[in-house]
Amino acid sequence: MIKKAVIPAAGLGTRMLPLTKTQPKEMLPLGRKPCIQYIVEELAGVGVKQILFITGYKKRSIEDHFDKDNELNRLLSMSGQKDLLDELKFEDMDVTFFYTRQSIPAGLGHAVNCARDFVGDDPFIIALGDSIIRSDENKILLQRMIEQFEKHENCFVIGTRRVPIEAVHRYGIICPDGEEKDGIVGIKDLVEKPSPQNAPSTLAIAARYIMPGKLFDAISRTSPGVGGEIQLTDAIRLLLREGTKGYSVSLTDREKRYDIGNIESYYEAFVDFALSDEKYGYRLKQYIIKKFNL
Numbered sequence: 001m002i003k004k005a006v007i008p009a010a011g012l013g014t015r016m017l018p019l020t021k022t023q024p025k026e027m028l029p030l031g032r033k034p035c036i037q038y039i040v041e042e043l044a045g046v047g048v049k050q051i052l053f054i055t056g057y058k059k060r061s062i063e064d065h066f067d068k069d070n071e072l073n074r075l076l077s078m079s080g081q082k083d084l085l086d087e088l089k090f091e092d093m094d095v096t097f098f099y100t101r102q103s104i105p106a107g108l109g110h111a112v113n114c115a116r117d118f119v120g121d122d123p124f125i126i127a128l129g130d131s132i133i134r135s136d137e138n139k140i141l142l143q144r145m146i147e148q149f150e151k152h153e154n155c156f157v158i159g160t161r162r163v164p165i166e167a168v169h170r171y172g173i174i175c176p177d178g179e180e181k182d183g184i185v186g187i188k189d190l191v192e193k194p195s196p197q198n199a200p201s202t203l204a205i206a207a208r209y210i211m212p213g214k215l216f217d218a219i220s221r222t223s224p225g226v227g228g229e230i231q232l233t234d235a236i237r238l239l240l241r242e243g244t245k246g247y248s249v250s251l252t253d254r255e256k257r258y259d260i261g262n263i264e265s266y267y268e269a270f271v272d273f274a275l276s277d278e279k280y281g282y283r284l285k286q287y288i289i290k291k292f293n294l
Contacts, residue, residue: 002123002146002210005048007039008111009129010056010102015262024059025260026129031273035260036062037090038132044093046142048125052098052118054111059101066090066097107229113219121213123149126232130261131207132269133159136254142208145249148184149210152245156215156236158187159208161251165196171204172233174248187246192233203248205233206257215239 013020026036068091076085102111133141145157160174173194177186218235225231240246258269275281
């Protein structure tokens with residue numbers, strides 16, 4: 001069982017300004033929870049016991065959110081507001097939180113490398129802090145990834161999704177090794193933001209990774225790329241070249257990834273999560289029907 005996870009959450013959120021001028025994008029609301037709470041609950045649901053947040057400047061609210069607020073709990077209890085107390089049950093998850101800062105914006109590979117002492121030689125999950133995976137499957141993507149990882153010694157697993165060919169230039173794309181079966185295929189190579197003409201597939205990296213501890217050695221031997229940043233994709237490619245087997249596990253038609261790092265996807269996510277709210281979703285749906293005369 002994989003017990004450790006790393007959540008990189010140090011990005012500045014510039015594509016979301018002015019919304020993110022003082023508020024971390026990871027703390028933006030989706031329905032009645034901040035984005036990052038969904039990710040933490042996803043990790044806790046597959047058995048993760050220790051989570052390290054890689055944060056940056058102006059990210060203190062993430063730490064505050066997961067810290068138990070004893071005074072607030074006491075006041076709600078004394079006033080008999082059990083329904084509101086229930087909303088804070090996430091504070092009692094069987095997970096220990098750790099925090100460290102990426103002091104300079106030097107790429108995702110550099111951010112993940114900040115977790116070297118936390119992870120050690122253990123396998124671990126990387127879950128990007130601005131990406132939600134919503135699933136109606138009995139086994140969510142991350143659980144299927146863990147099962148694939150446990151079948152093979154000395155491997156890594158990347159969560160992926162199909163994207164339109166005209167959109168491949170925005171993502172890291174998998175070069176498959178063989179035919180996909182039940183949503184799983186080997187990885188021959190990774191190509192960062194290829195043109196549609198040169199893309200080896202339409203399988204895009206979907207913000208979830210399971211990596212062996214030796215990833216950190218690969219990061220230490222990875223040269224900075226464009227803008228002087230150390231790219232996680234380049235370090236993973238080094239693992240591939242040195243014989244580590246990689247696998248892609250894809251989202252199904254009953255799963256969706258939301259990128260909270262851009263306004264369009266954030267709006268979609270907010271509407272979808274708000275509409276699914278057990279208490280207020282129906283009212284919102286009726287409001288939309290009335291507003292647009294549907």
